[in-house]
Amino acid sequence: MKKKNSFLKSYKKLSVLITGTTGFKGAWLAFWLNSLGARVTGIALRPEKDSILFKSLNLINKIDQHFIDINNFTKVNNLIKKTKPDIIFHLAAQSIVSKSFENPLNTFKTNILGSANILESYRINNIPHLVYITSDKCYLNHDLKKNYKEKDILGGIDNYSSSKASAELIFYSYSQSYFKKDNYLKAVSARAGNVIGGGDMKDKRILPDIIKSIKKGQNLYLRHPKATRPWQHVLEPLSGYLLTGHKLLNKNLKNNIYPSWNFGPKTKNCKSVEYISKLALKYWGQNFTKIKLNQRKQYHESKFLSLNINKAKKELNWSPRLNLNQTINLSVNWYKSYFRKENMKKITDDQIQFFLDQ
Numbered sequence: 001m002k003k004k005n006s007f008l009k010s011y012k013k014l015s016v017l018i019t020g021t022t023g024f025k026g027a028w029l030a031f032w033l034n035s036l037g038a039r040v041t042g043i044a045l046r047p048e049k050d051s052i053l054f055k056s057l058n059l060i061n062k063i064d065q066h067f068i069d070i071n072n073f074t075k076v077n078n079l080i081k082k083t084k085p086d087i088i089f090h091l092a093a094q095s096i097v098s099k100s101f102e103n104p105l106n107t108f109k110t111n112i113l114g115s116a117n118i119l120e121s122y123r124i125n126n127i128p129h130l131v132y133i134t135s136d137k138c139y140l141n142h143d144l145k146k147n148y149k150e151k152d153i154l155g156g157i158d159n160y161s162s163s164k165a166s167a168e169l170i171f172y173s174y175s176q177s178y179f180k181k182d183n184y185l186k187a188v189s190a191r192a193g194n195v196i197g198g199g200d201m202k203d204k205r206i207l208p209d210i211i212k213s214i215k216k217g218q219n220l221y222l223r224h225p226k227a228t229r230p231w232q233h234v235l236e237p238l239s240g241y242l243l244t245g246h247k248l249l250n251k252n253l254k255n256n257i258y259p260s261w262n263f264g265p266k267t268k269n270c271k272s273v274e275y276i277s278k279l280a281l282k283y284w285g286q287n288f289t290k291i292k293l294n295q296r297k298q299y300h301e302s303k304f305l306s307l308n309i310n311k312a313k314k315e316l317n318w319s320p321r322l323n324l325n326q327t328i329n330l331s332v333n334w335y336k337s338y339f340r341k342e343n344m345k346k347i348t349d350d351q352i353q354f355f356l357d358q
Helices: 003-011 024-035 073-083 098-102 102-124 159-176 206-216 235-249 273-284 310-316 322-338 346-355
Strands: 015-019 039-044 064-067 087-090 130-134 188-193 220-221 226-232 259-261 270-272 291-294
Touching: 003 098, 003 235, 003 310, 015 024, 015 064, 015 073, 024 039, 024 235, 039 073, 039 270, 087 102, 087 188, 087 235, 098 102, 102 130, 102 159, 159 188, 159 259, 188 206, 188 235, 206 220, 206 273, 220 273, 235 259, 235 310, 235 346, 259 310, 270 273, 273 291, 273 322
Parallel strands: 015 039, 015 087, 039 064, 087 130, 130 188, 188 259, 220 291
Antiparallel strands: 226 270
16 A cells, blocks of 8 residues: 555454445445445445436445435434444535426525434544535526635525535534544545546436436536536545545644635546546447436526635645546446446545546
């Protein structure tokens, strides 16, 4: 194991609880931690009808999975009280922007009250450490061409963004109300850019939409082709979460450090939706799917979003490893392997190792 990857040794035999294990990032994180020798407990809703990742990685037989809604405080708290994990990674969320317009109450309930449930159970059960994941959408975005820093104003003019900003405000409230007296940070929040990678099948996300269009032989309709986002492979922010967790476990972060970090890609990875779509189609190697513009703009989405990651570089010694071509190539190859019915546990292991070798 390379020296820069030595932090991963911290998780061997550790008791880790992850919320959102049937989701995209949560499933990748659960698989990675399991492969590191951690004892993983999962909290999540049952996999959605079209999801493929949780099943293809055989996580039901690798981790101690509990199908619990994070909005049910009693069930969540009873499990956390029983398992007493060494660290919690909170990823469970309603993560689709369009659904936040279709069902705002569920979005606010899950992303705000559900997250508060995790914070409260973490607090009253005296769990040692927490990595609390929100989103880059938590910043008040006026479509200015700027990189958002951790202390920039939080907020949102749409339901999804405001739910994530609220989740961050609640985290900071808990941090200042209950954890300020500690000498070292025990709970931190993390904000990641637009995450792509193999296995995501959520509707109205760019890479799953591309894959579904290819498989169905249909045109690809883009809502906002010129919208620019900080694209990164799923392993990039996950490595940031694991590195941050390692530093919490080893008391490397003094309590005077602002307890939030951005995890985003290299600046040159910030490209338009149309650019990403063309690149993915190129790596798939076919020319039948055509890109079309969907003229029906049903809800607000920011035109430009980019993260400043200098704080993570300076305080955590974290930096992104993959360029955009590697990111898209890994993602497309995962789906190709899945549809060829290959051994997805091996493919995923190989992609993690490739990432660590960079």
